Amino acid sequence: MSESDQVAIPNALRLPAEWEQQSAVWFSWPWRKALWPDCLQKVQNRLIELYTLCAEFQPVHILCPEADQEQLRSMLQGKDRKEPIQVHSYASDDVWIRDYGPIFLRNGAGLIASDWHFNAWGEKFPCFDRDNAVPLWISSYLGIDRQTESLVLEGGAIESNGAGLLATTRSVLQNTNRFQGEGSPPILSQSDWESLFERRFGVRSVLWVEQGLSGDDTDGHIDNILRFAPDSRLIYASESNPQSPNFESLKELKQSLIADSSNYLNGYSLIALPMPDPIYHCGQLLAASYTNYLVLNGAVIVPTFQQAKDATALRVMSDCFPNRSIRAFDCSEIIREGGGLHCLSLNQPAVS
Structure with missing residues (x-):
């Protein structure tokens, strides 16, 4: 599927690829000091740079508590940007809007917001009710229909090629911590998930991967x-x-992808993107990865970690996206809370 291709599924919803045309990108402003105990100001400064970088290519929306908007607007003042940056009054619990925000679907010429339950990656963290309500807020703001689901699914747990193929990990979708609480549905089998994805996303095939990275609080997101x-x-x-710590699991990943080359991945070129050297914070392995990049109209923003491998990752990404500007963005501080650029952001597809 080329950059210009948009393979529609007749009379059905479609989960677009992220390199298709976008109308905006969404973020949530970090404001809870307890989540960033030793680096909140540094992270806020970095995110101001990220927002203005994104605004070189497309409009930006930021959810921010009303009490913090004066600070945010002051930090944005004087920053050069080609596209607008709009600040909205909403106090999300955390910054990882990819996971709790709406999953945007194409519905003919329009959009639908797919709203799944969010439980902070298996109730690992408290205070997620406001995050869970973000799809309702965004869909209301945009004036688009919302499709609700009672099951837990995070946006970073799925990856779409835009043409009916979805990739995900068993370590997340079949994890018992996504099915907690009274009245919670039973754990879905692979075939149950595949049927659900077909009905809700127009997906025809699902590429199942066993697990994600060690040190990933999400239990192993595909992104x-x-x-x-x-x-x-x-x-x-x-x-x-x-x-x-990830050598064996990523070796198995490569082997499984090669084995699938005659099936769902027939005709695909498999491109190896090196992992950064392991990064630890307070003795804990962090889920640092170059694949957690952000695709924009005309650009790809690639996370870097002040390592020699950064240059290799940027070269690989340039080969994979030859028609886009490849921009490096230092995530050495951001990764401390467990996520990267893709986790921080939410692409809003353009409508015809």
């Missing part, structure tokens, strides 16, 4: 290890260091 790219490319995280 940290595998991404589709234009012209039938599949980018996957690759680890060459046998001492790395």
